[in-house]
Amino acid sequence: MREDEFSSYLDSFIREFSVEVASNYGIPESAALEQVKREMASDLPDGIHTAGQVLTCLVDATQTPERLVGYLWYRQDLAAQVAFIMDFSIFPAYQGQGFGKQALMALEQDLKRKGFAQIKLRVAPDNQRARHVYDVTGFRVTGIHMSKPLDRNRA
Known part of the structure; x- marks a missing residue:
């Protein structure tokens, strides 16, 4: 980017x-x-330019000029050899055309070449489209984040 x-x-x-x-x-x-x-x-x-953060524009290189189809942002933990996807989005007009799978596979290959051992991410429970892409590209559920708001006005 x-x-x-x-x-x-x-x-x-x-x-x-x-x-x-x-x-x-x-x-x-x-x-x-x-x-x-x-x-x-x-x-x-x-x-x-934030250290440890990688922000990329995802483009359809088959078009001239290239078209922006989405974004990918990940944090690198070099010591642990782990990349954590902070944000990954394909614009609605380009969803369902394989761009998400292609981007994740390219990321995986690039990280492997750099010596990374794992990719992690968090996905919203109601984001079925994203969950599908992650499932078909080999990600698996490793836990469930939960939250409970505290009413600070009640003792």
Whole structure:
């Protein structure tokens, strides 16, 4: 991802992820938006130049000019030889055309060449499309994240 592409990506990610956070955690969208903005400022303080973070634009190289079809962001843990997918999205107009599977297979091959041993990720429980792509590319469920909000106004 180039510097000039980052702002558009960040705006899109914050908007989409805050809706997911609000839905999954049962909090108002305004609170989710503020939470996601804080997390992004912490996770990517130097934007695309943040150490240990890899942000990529996914393109359809069969088209001239190439078309942007999605994004992939992952965090590298070099000591543990693990990559953790932070965000992976294929735009709705390009879903169901194999771009997700191709991107994950290319990522896997690239990480293997670099000596990585594992790819991890978290997926929302209601995101069936993503779960399908992960299932068919060899990912498996290793646990379930759970959450319970605490009402700080009640003793």
